[in-house]
Amino acid sequence: MKTALLLSGGMDSIALAWWKRPELAFTVDYGQLAATAEISASAAICSALDIPHTVLRFDAKALGSGDMAGTAADPNAPASDWWPYRNQLLVTLVAMKAVATGVQRLWLGTVASDGIHKDGTPEFFENINRLLSHQEGGIVVEAPAIGLRTVDLIRQSDIPRSMLAWAHSCHKADVPCCNCRGCNKHFETLQELDTDVATGD
DSSP, X not given: OOEEEEOOSSHHHHHHHHHHOOSEEEEEESSOTTHHHHHHHHHXXXXXXXXXXXXXXXXXXXXXXXXXTTSOOOTTXXXXXXXXXXXXXXXXXXXXXXXXXXXXXXXXXXXXXXXXXXXXXXXXHHHHHHHHHHSTTOOEEEOTTXXXXXXXXXXXXXXXXXXXXXXOOOSSOSSOOSSSHHHHHHHHHHHHHHHHHHHTO
16 A cells, blocks of 8 residues: 655654655645744655655644644643644645545554644544545555654654654744743653663663
């Protein structure tokens, strides 16, 4: 089955790209504040792995909320980085392009901690997969690392630290702000990986 990855340029999707080696990768600029850095990070990993990389642009900033859109969080937000129906939107946009290239399996770099949002849960992926696979093209949607923590995904993927250094996790800007949930997760993950090195694990 022809595979594609929805590549955000963060630690999770970069590690998944290294681990699973999809045949194609798609990055979406949907109006998020860190789009330029996410695209650069995604392009770097795709270049290293010789994966064709497509950037889709669809300005949905006016529909966003929270850290990624630079606005106050929506009252329904479970966390400051929640963007309403974001994964549903991204899966749909990428599938619209991917189906024309013969993609049969679409991967997302969702991990266990993403379950704080409904669209980061196994139930969401069961439902979105049922919806897309029912439609013309029969695309299967999967999150291969959904049961893993980020640090465990990185270990599993065996991605070199030199490549992981490309990852952009900040939700607020192209340069890390060091005070958002994305930056905090990034630094905590690196700290745990550095502990592995120190202990020889």
